[in-house]
Amino acid sequence: xxxxxxxxxxxxxxxxxxxxxxxxxxxxxxxxxxxxxxxxxxxxxxxxxxxxxxxxxxxxxxxxxxxxxxxxxxxxxxxxxxxxxxxxxxxxxxxxxxxxxxxxxxxxxxxxxxxxxxxxxxxxxxxxxxxxxxxxxxxxxxxxxxxxxxxxxxxxxxxxxxxxxxxxxxxxxxxxx
Numbered sequence: 001x002x003x004x005x006x007x008x009x010x011x012x013x014x015x016x017x018x019x020x021x022x023x024x025x026x027x028x029x030x031x032x033x034x035x036x037x038x039x040x041x042x043x044x045x046x047x048x049x050x051x052x053x054x055x056x057x058x059x060x061x062x063x064x065x066x067x068x069x070x071x072x073x074x075x076x077x078x079x080x081x082x083x084x085x086x087x088x089x090x091x092x093x094x095x096x097x098x099x100x101x102x103x104x105x106x107x108x109x110x111x112x113x114x115x116x117x118x119x120x121x122x123x124x125x126x127x128x129x130x131x132x133x134x135x136x137x138x139x140x141x142x143x144x145x146x147x148x149x150x151x152x153x154x155x156x157x158x159x160x161x162x163x164x165x166x167x168x169x170x171x172x173x174x175x176x177x
Contacts, residue, residue: 028153049091104162
């Protein structure tokens with residue numbers, strides 16, 4: 001069964017090589033195909049998302065004390081959560097629409113920022129935005145030069161760093177328990 005399935009899959013892949021390349025490019029992420037037109041297209045959504053998230057960073061700190069305490073302090077926890085999730089989803093969806101899926105950035109950057117600068121969202125959010133952009137630019141460099149003249153998808157580079165980092169976080173959490 002494995003041989004038959006592999007043969008069928010190989011046949012389909014060979015017949016649709018250009019489509020498969022585009023799908024892999026989106027699934028593994030690529031910045032080289034993004035244009036300034038793409039930046040102009042997503043900029044309003046990303047800016048709006050960042051502004052909303054930054055406006056709620058103090059309320060996110062309040063939510064860290066627990067639902068009952070946050071409610072006692074006058075925070076509408078349902079509204080804050082819904083607003084933050086919608087804003088983060090809008091910003092993420094717009095970026096993914098032009099660059100594809102670039103994994104592990106949301107794990108590596110915020111956790112590193114939290115380890116270095118503390119857990120307060122007043123610091124974590126703006127620094128994660130800044131260092132996330134820096135991390136992507138730095139990850140894009142090896143993605144463009146590793147297989148020169150071809151390009152390694154940036155998602156491969158971020159996964160190379162992200163998978164071990166994720167295992168480190170899991171191990172650290174297990175030892176804390």
